[in-house]
Amino acid sequence: VILSPDSDMHIMCVKESAWEARLLMKNGKSQNSRSEIGLDERALRHLEKSGATTVEELFAGLRIEVPTLTKAEVTDTVWLLAAQDKVDMQEPLPKSFIDFLRTWQENLWFYASLGVSFVTILIINFIPPSHPLLVLRWALGSVFVFFIPGYVTLQGLYPGDRRIDRGERIALSVALSLVLVMLVGLLLNYTPWGIRLTPILISLTILTVGLAAMALTRRYRSRTS
Amino acid sequence: MNTAYNNNALLLLAAFLFAVLVSLVFLRDSLIPEKFYPFVIATIAFCLIFQVLWISPYLVGYGDLHLEYFLFQLVESTGRWNTALPYFYNSALSVTILPAMVRPLLAVGDTSLFKTMYPLTFTFVPVVLFLAYRNVVGSKRAFLSSILFMSYTSYFSEVSFIGKQDIAELMIASLILLTYGGPNIKRSGKPITILLMVGLVFAHYSSLYLYFGIVLLSFPLLAVLKKKSVISPTFMAIFLVFGLCWYFYTAGGTALTEVVQVGNVLYSSFISDFFLPAARGGVVLMFFGVGVTSALVNRIDLMVQYSIQFFIIAGVLTLWKRRKSVNGEFLSYASVSLILVVSGIVVPYFSSTLNESRIYQFALIFLSPACVLGGEIIFRNLSYATSILKRRSWHVSLPNSNRSLTFVSCFIILFLLFNTGFINEMSGAPPISFALGMNRMKASNTPGLVTFLFDIYLPGQDYAGARWISTYMLQNQTVCGDSPSRLGFLLAYAGIPLQWNGGNSYAPPLLPYSTRGCMYLYFSYENTVKGIVENSYGYPIYPISAFSNLDYERNRIYSNGATVILAFEQ
Numbered sequence: 001v002i003l004s005p006d007s008d009m010h011i012m013c014v015k016e017s018a019w020e021a022r023l024l025m026k027n028g029k030s031q032n033s034r035s036e037i038g039l040d041e042r043a044l045r046h047l048e049k050s051g052a053t054t055v056e057e058l059f060a061g062l063r064i065e066v067p068t069l070t071k072a073e074v075t076d077t078v079w080l081l082a083a084q085d086k087v088d089m090q091e092p093l094p095k096s097f098i099d100f101l102r103t104w105q106e107n108l109w110f111y112a113s114l115g116v117s118f119v120t121i122l123i124i125n126f127i128p129p130s131h132p133l134l135v136l137r138w139a140l141g142s143v144f145v146f147f148i149p150g151y152v153t154l155q156g157l158y159p160g161d162r163r164i165d166r167g168e169r170i171a172l173s174v175a176l177s178l179v180l181v182m183l184v185g186l187l188l189n190y191t192p193w194g195i196r197l198t199p200i201l202i203s204l205t206i207l208t209v210g211l212a213a214m215a216l217t218r219r220y221r222s223r224t225s
Numbered sequence: 226m227n228t229a230y231n232n233n234a235l236l237l238l239a240a241f242l243f244a245v246l247v248s249l250v251f252l253r254d255s256l257i258p259e260k261f262y263p264f265v266i267a268t269i270a271f272c273l274i275f276q277v278l279w280i281s282p283y284l285v286g287y288g289d290l291h292l293e294y295f296l297f298q299l300v301e302s303t304g305r306w307n308t309a310l311p312y313f314y315n316s317a318l319s320v321t322i323l324p325a326m327v328r329p330l331l332a333v334g335d336t337s338l339f340k341t342m343y344p345l346t347f348t349f350v351p352v353v354l355f356l357a358y359r360n361v362v363g364s365k366r367a368f369l370s371s372i373l374f375m376s377y378t379s380y381f382s383e384v385s386f387i388g389k390q391d392i393a394e395l396m397i398a399s400l401i402l403l404t405y406g407g408p409n410i411k412r413s414g415k416p417i418t419i420l421l422m423v424g425l426v427f428a429h430y431s432s433l434y435l436y437f438g439i440v441l442l443s444f445p446l447l448a449v450l451k452k453k454s455v456i457s458p459t460f461m462a463i464f465l466v467f468g469l470c471w472y473f474y475t476a477g478g479t480a481l482t483e484v485v486q487v488g489n490v491l492y493s494s495f496i497s498d499f500f501l502p503a504a505r506g507g508v509v510l511m512f513f514g515v516g517v518t519s520a521l522v523n524r525i526d527l528m529v530q531y532s533i534q535f536f537i538i539a540g541v542l543t544l545w546k547r548r549k550s551v552n553g554e555f556l557s558y559a560s561v562s563l564i565l566v567v568s569g570i571v572v573p574y575f576s577s578t579l580n581e582s583r584i585y586q587f588a589l590i591f592l593s594p595a596c597v598l599g600g601e602i603i604f605r606n607l608s609y610a611t612s613i614l615k616r617r618s619w620h621v622s623l624p625n626s627n628r629s630l631t632f633v634s635c636f637i638i639l640f641l642l643f644n645t646g647f648i649n650e651m652s653g654a655p656p657i658s659f660a661l662g663m664n665r666m667k668a669s670n671t672p673g674l675v676t677f678l679f680d681i682y683l684p685g686q687d688y689a690g691a692r693w694i695s696t697y698m699l700q701n702q703t704v705c706g707d708s709p710s711r712l713g714f715l716l717a718y719a720g721i722p723l724q725w726n727g728g729n730s731y732a733p734p735l736l737p738y739s740t741r742g743c744m745y746l747y748f749s750y751e752n753t754v755k756g757i758v759e760n761s762y763g764y765p766i767y768p769i770s771a772f773s774n775l776d777y778e779r780n781r782i783y784s785n786g787a788t789v790i791l792a793f794e795q
Contacts, residue, residue: 120330129332141331153420157413164410167263168402171353172417175399178323178346178392179424185322186306186427194304195322197329204330 039077042066047087054092093224100220109155110216113148117208120144121201148208150176156215159222180207233650233661236276240647240661243269244638247372250365251631262368263352269372270348273381273645276660278340283683285340285659286386288712293320293388294339295716300325301335311477318427319392339388347384347391351375353398354590360405361555362594365630366601369637370593373533376641379586382659386681390583393432396425397590400436404455404554411455418456426468430480431579433468435587437461439565443557452553487578498573522654526643532600532636537563537592540599555594562591600633672766676759679751683714687749690788695719697783698745705735705743707752708759715747734760740775740793748772750787 037045039062046061047053053061059074081087094100101107120140127133150173158164164172184203185195193199246265249256257265278285284294292314300306300321307315314320328338351371358367374380384390400421403414425433440461447454472480541563544556566588569576576584608629642648646658655674656662659681666678691714694704704721711732715721721732733742735758740746748769752758756769775791783790 124330124332134332138331138333145327145330154417157416158409165356167352167356168406168410171349171356171402172399174346174349175353175395175424176417176420178319178395179420179427181326182318182323182424182427185326186318188326189306189322195300195306195325196304200326200329 039066039069039073040081043074043077043081044086094220097217097220100223101216107216107219109151110212113152113208113212116140116143116148117205121205124197124201144208145181145204146177147173148177149180149204149211150174150178152208152212152215153180156211156218159215159219231664233664236661237647237650239272239276240642240645243272243645244642244647247369247634247638247641250368251627251634259364262364263355266351266355266368266371266375267348270351270375270381271345273375274344274348274385277382277385277658278344280659280663281683282336283685283688283714284336284717285681285683287383287681288708288716289314289387289389290339291713291717293317294335295720295722296321297324297339298335298720301328308475309477311479313430313476313479313483314389315476316472316480317389317429319389319429323392324388343388343391344385346395350391350394350398353395353402354593357398357402357405358594360407361552362598365627366594366597369597369630369634372641373596373637374589374593376637376644377586377589378644378657379582381645383582384586389429390432393425393429394587394590396421396428397432397436400425400456401558401590405552414455418460422464423467426464426471430468430472430484431583432587434484435565435584437465437468439558439561439591441465442561442564443554446557446560447553450548450553450556452557454554490574490578491572494573520654522648522652526648529636529639529643533596533640536600536603536633536636537566537596538599539603540592540595540597543598543602544595558591559595562588563595566592597630597633597637600636601629604629604632670755672757675751675755675757676766679749679755679757680709680759684750684787686785686787687714688718689785690747690749690783690790691715691718693783694745694747694790695721702744703742704732704745704747705740706732706747707735707749708761709751710735710747710749736760744793745782746772746775746780746791746793748789748791753789754787 042062042065043058046058050057050061055075055078058078059069059071062074063069078087078089082089094103104111120137120143123133123137123140127137129137147170151169153176154164154169154173158169181204184207185200188195188199188203191199246257246269250262250265284290292312296310296312296315297320299310301324304325306318306321306325324338324342327342328335331338333341351374354374355367355371358370362370384394400418403410403418403421406414425436440456441458444454444458444461469481472478541559544551544559548556566585569579569581569584646656646661649655649657650661655671656665659666659678663678663682666674669675687710694715695718698704698719704715704719706715711721711723711734715732716723723732732747735743735746752769758767758769758771760767777789777791780791780793781789782792
């Protein structure tokens with residue numbers, strides 16, 4: 001992807017967001033050529049030496065060698081290297097847990113899990129079993145009981161999204177959900193409330209929210225460490 | 226479709242399409258991309274299971290399912306799980322607490338829950354196995370292995386009726402996924418393994434015993450191979466103790482007593498009945514040709530079954546030959562499973578007490594990929610040998626793997642078509658499929674076919690009779706019925722248990738020429754319309770004329786044209 005000089009606003013926007021991005025060496029290796037060294041080659045050499053760094057640090061490092069260098073040139077070079085799959089760009093590290101919570105895309109699983117649980121509770125409480133919308137209760141209720149408990153547990157156990165295959169994640173989520181639901185049922189059996197709708201709903205919600213919160217914390221820690 | 230319109234054309238078409246789908250994968254790579262394999266597997270599994278389950282709107286299955294349903298209803302009605310009830314199924318939380326947790330949340334009917342939750346879970350098992358197998362044998366072989374696993378009749382006509390085993394097999398498939406999986410999935414595998422093991426203990430005692438047996442016996446093999454195991458012996462020992470404690474303290478220890486009794490039978494009869502053919506189960510004897518008719522279709526069917534077993538043996542031998550490069554657990558589990566299958570033939574009463582078809586179905590979890598590998602090796606070597614003979618030169622390269630796999634897929638497709646009953650229906654041979662051959666079974670008066678169908682199938686008249694007697698019968702009385710009635714719908718839909726459990730009604734067996742101890746006699750559709758009374762599933766069978774001494778006119782309190790209930794003064 002070579003940035004178009006016509007869409008200046010877009011370039012600015014990309015440059016701004018890329019500025020804080022962390023850079024990791026990927027497939028690129030600097031070539032020891034005696035000819036004139038290009039900016040991309042200099043950047044790769046610098047990244048080889050310093051390991052993971054930010055664009056800002058790269059700019060500062062390269063400016064020592066080329067004092068006339070501008071920030072825009074460095075950013076363009078970084079995008080070019082990224083497009084050539086020579087460097088990998090990562091989101092900037094979250095400054096706090098709240099900041100981490102704001103990264104919607106990364107934590108979509110968390111909000112979706114809580115959202116489905118919340119809607120399921122609403123449907124169970126407000127839509128009577130004879131209503132045509134009962135189908136929604138079957139669909140969301142099945143996800144709530146057969147998928148989400150195991151899924152949030154896996155999110156905590158495998159914090160990185162790419163660590164296990166999506167199919168494996170779904171398969172294990174279903175199996176783990178069944179185990180967790182049986183365990184919750186066993187605990188409920190020994191409480192004064194027994195295995196009834198309200199205690200089931202409350203306990204499964206607590207389990208889901210608790211496991212999701214634990215998973216979120218674990219992911220935050222793994223992200224910042 | 227078959228039930229409503231008396232036409233099995235669409236089901237036959239579906240069975241044919243399964244074969245087409247499988248063959249499309251091997252015709253050209255681009256036709257069905259690899260990412261769609263799980264969907265193809267899930268679709269075939271779903272159709273295979275549900276075409277049988279939908280032959281009736283009521284519960285479809287042997288007594289296991291009805292007892293599970295009865296125990297679930299006890300939990301649901303009281304909101305408590307009674308740990309002391311002395312039914313060994315009661316130790317399985319998968320059929321007591323799990324449905325009691327799910328039903329109120331989803332607000333579905335009890336029967337619908339049992340007809341959807343467990344079968345859908347079981348549909349998922351071949352998909353999880355595919356994900357596991359592909360780590361050890363690659364995607365195409367894994368695909369064929371999953372197809373083979375679900376092609377065995379027991380998958381869709383026996384185990385799919387047993388809720389606790391459906392859940393247990395999902396746990397085992399997930400454990401295999403962790404065991405055969407790559408380093409990424411193993412990284413955080415311990416907590417998941419612990420949870421899945423707990424789930425397996427809660428799900429089903431027999432599956433747990435078999436799984437533990439296979440894993441424990443694989444440890445010495447792994448030691449010989451000098452390979453590490455994901456599940457350590459200490460870990461297994463802890464869970465063995467946990468499992469045994471669970472079965473000791475729940476359901477009056479009946480689940481533990483059961484395994485001890487089986488062990489006792491095997492031990493006491495090993496020497497005395499070693500050469501007695503009758504000490505082997507019907508399926509084992511049929512495998513050796515006993516009871517197989519001379520019809521060409523049946524002979525071909527038997528040859529296909531032999532070929533599959535031959536592939537399995539060749540596969541395990543190939544794995545041993547390549548032991549340095551293959552996954553240690555895969556090799557050892559397959560070897561122990563093969564020993565388990567062979568034990569069913571060699572050890573007297575092993576297959577009949579443990580139910581041979583269910584054991585074989587269980588063993589296929591570990592043996593399916595070995596079977597595909599074995600078939601591939603055989604076909605590669607055959608092609609190689611043919612090429613040498615044709616060219617009369619040793620300088621012939623080995624044929625590519627794809628072509629050999631295509632040959633294996635042909636055998637597995639044949640295996641699938643025979644087991645689904647497609648070929649029997651097309652050739653007019655006796656029906657073997659509940660779904661495809663339902664009408665012919667219903668119309669038949671051959672005792673074997675009638676009992677085969679009515680052991681799992683509940684006609685509407687019997688359902689109505691069961692509901693009627695549960696409403697109008699006097700409390701704490703006995704209802705005598707034949708085996709499918711007592712173990713099936715009287716238990717599930719009338720709530721009458723098999724044995725006396727402290728002041729409740731119960732259902733003793735229906736015996737000819739004697740009504741002693743029976744307040745009510747329940748004659749089902751099978752008894753009155755087909756004229757057959759089963760005292761125990763299949764054996765012995767009495768004709769209804771054995772009950773001709775009864776005064777039907779005087780004692781009849783209910784009749785709906787098929788089901789008849791008689792009452793006697795005590």
